[in-house]
Amino acid sequence: MAQDDTNTDLQETVLNGLHRALGAKMVPFAGYDMPVQYGLGVMKEHLHTRAHAGLFDVSHMGQVVLRGDGLDDALEHLVPVDVAGLPVDRQRYGFLMNAEGGIEDDLMIARRADHLFIVVNAACKSADIALLRAALEPKDITVEVLDRALIALQGPSAEDVLAELAPEVRAMRFMDVATVTLDGAEAWVSRSGYTGEDGYEISVPNAAAEALAKRLLSDDRVEAIGLGARDSLRLEAGLCLYGSDIDSTTSPVEAGLTWAMGKRRRAEGGFIGADIVQAQLADGVARKRVGLRPEGRAPMRAGVLLFDAAEGGAQVGEVTSGGFGPTVGGPVAMGYVAVESAATDTRLWGEVRGKRMAVDVVSLPFVPNGFKR
Amino acid sequence: MKFTEEHEWLMIDGDLVVVGITAHAAEQLGDVVFVELPDPGGEVSKDDEVVVIESVKAASDILAPLDGEIVEVNEALVADPGKVNEDPEGDAWFFKMKIEDMSELDELMDEAAYKKFIS
Numbered sequence: 404m405a406q407d408d409t410n411t412d413l414q415e416t417v418l419n420g421l422h423r424a425l426g427a428k429m430v431p432f433a434g435y436d437m438p439v440q441y442g443l444g445v446m447k448e449h450l451h452t453r454a455h456a457g458l459f460d461v462s463h464m465g466q467v468v469l470r471g472d473g474l475d476d477a478l479e480h481l482v483p484v485d486v487a488g489l490p491v492d493r494q495r496y497g498f499l500m501n502a503e504g505g506i507e508d509d510l511m512i513a514r515r516a517d518h519l520f521i522v523v524n525a526a527c528k529s530a531d532i533a534l535l536r537a538a539l540e541p542k543d544i545t546v547e548v549l550d551r552a553l554i555a556l557q558g559p560s561a562e563d564v565l566a567e568l569a570p571e572v573r574a575m576r577f578m579d580v581a582t583v584t585l586d587g588a589e590a591w592v593s594r595s596g597y598t599g600e601d602g603y604e605i606s607v608p609n610a611a612a613e614a615l616a617k618r619l620l621s622d623d624r625v626e627a628i629g630l631g632a633r634d635s636l637r638l639e640a641g642l643c644l645y646g647s648d649i650d651s652t653t654s655p656v657e658a659g660l661t662w663a664m665g666k667r668r669r670a671e672g673g674f675i676g677a678d679i680v681q682a683q684l685a686d687g688v689a690r691k692r693v694g695l696r697p698e699g700r701a702p703m704r705a706g707v708l709l710f711d712a713a714e715g716g717a718q719v720g721e722v723t724s725g726g727f728g729p730t731v732g733g734p735v736a737m738g739y740v741a742v743e744s745a746a747t748d749t750r751l752w753g754e755v756r757g758k759r760m761a762v763d764v765v766s767l768p769f770v771p772n773g774f775k776r
Numbered sequence: 777m778k779f780t781e782e783h784e785w786l787m788i789d790g791d792l793v794v795v796g797i798t799a800h801a802a803e804q805l806g807d808v809v810f811v812e813l814p815d816p817g818g819e820v821s822k823d824d825e826v827v828v829i830e831s832v833k834a835a836s837d838i839l840a841p842l843d844g845e846i847v848e849v850n851e852a853l854v855a856d857p858g859k860v861n862e863d864p865e866g867d868a869w870f871f872k873m874k875i876e877d878m879s880e881l882d883e884l885m886d887e888a889a890y891k892k893f894i895s
Contacts (some may be wrong), residue, residue: 439833440806443831444806444807444832444861445806445807445832446807446809446832446858506872631806631833635832679878700809700810700857701810701828701830702809702810702830703813704835726807726832727810727830727832727839729805729832734809734810756828757842
């Protein structure tokens with residue numbers, strides 16, 4: 404169980420020194436040296452975020468600005484969501500597609516006055532940027548990769564805490580975007596996150612990040628939260644983790660993400676992989692992503708196979724992420740199951756350490772979201 | 777108290793040996809959320825997987841430290857796995873064993889040797 408604190412191959416975010424000063428346990432994640440937990444531990448960090456507010460360093464994610472004439476059309480070819488209809492200072496969830504109808508990455512797209520600001524996953528960012536450059540630069544659209552910090556403040560107290568620095572954030576609704584001054588720094592703030600709670604994601608210049616993080620952490624309602632609780636929070640919220648719940652082999656239809664596409668894009672197509680996605684929309688799919696609630700206390704983690712009988716029977720699916728849900732107070736999971744077994748309340752059995760354990764298909768999320776719509 | 781390289785502690789209690797995991801192991805595991813105990817009465821061999829323990833992070837096993845018979849298990853951990861983090865070297869013992877050859881205990885680490893082992 405020895406820990407290597409000196410992995411020199413890893414990149415660091417600008418808040419690395421702060422994580423260490425706060426006593427974080429650091430782990431390699433997507434090529435970065437990141438905090439998996441702080442002194443509170445995963446369970447208490449999770450519960451604190453749901454009760455008050457948590458601060459997350461997500462600076463390892465990719466931040467990109469896209470500019471140019473014809474940008475909306477060009478991006479809509481890659482991303483099957485309604486970019487053209489996205490109003491200024493609003494944000495939308497989307498995904499980059501491949502020709503097989505699979506998802507290359509999921510991302511956030513925000514429209515600002517004269518550009519689109521997108522945030523992509525850390526593990527995918529170099530591939531995403533290459534994909535964006537290859538598709539957009541020949542159309543004279545610039546792809547500018549930013550070197551900025553990204554901090555998420557999440558939880559029911561997030562509004563009160565952030566409003567002390569910038570009262571105007573109170574008026575923002577879920578998925579609104581604004582530029583505000585926080586502690587003297589220009590910050591691009593969206594009212595969004597990855598926990599199912601109300602909260603904000605805040606992009607700031609690197610030079611301002613540590614002072615802002617410390618200022619927010621000085622509030623008694625705010626605790627630093629690591630990747631461990633970030634994962635259990637998003638899982639309870641029913642949100643997909645790229646690389647686990649969605650990947651290049653899962654389609655938005657199978658993943659239950661067609662709500663993000665909007666009516667126009669579902670009907671018109673015109674994006675990479677549209678032939679496959681539209682055929683799935685018309686004819687249905689063989690498997691679907693579902694929520695899974697194990698009956699006992701044993702967690703069912705990624706890779707657990709799901710069967711339609713306690714003994715024998717057929718394999719009907721597999722868990723793609725799972726663990727313990729601190730707010731639920733028991734194990735929670737997500738996975739793909741055959742559509743015949745995907746109806747809510749279907750009883751399935753997951754094989755854990757050679758034993759079949761009962762698990763029920765449930766609707767997501769496990770914990771109601773706290774978004775300010 | 778004696779210690780194994782698998783981060784278990786053993787304490788002699790009459791003719792039995794009480795087994796748990798060390799504070800160091802509990803801290804490395806993180807919050808424990810699930811414990812599965814063996815049925816008492818079973819004969820076990822050294823390094824048999826006898827307990828399953830899952831934390832918020834991962835699943836791991838506790839191995840039988842020596843040959844013997846499991847005579848009692850701490851059922852309270854099943855209902856309240858968090859005890860493993862609260863009092864790993866006290867209330868949160870996992871099982872009591874009858875050891876075939878008590879002299880084998882002498883080959884395990886004492887506290888000073890274990891502290892050196894984890895440093």
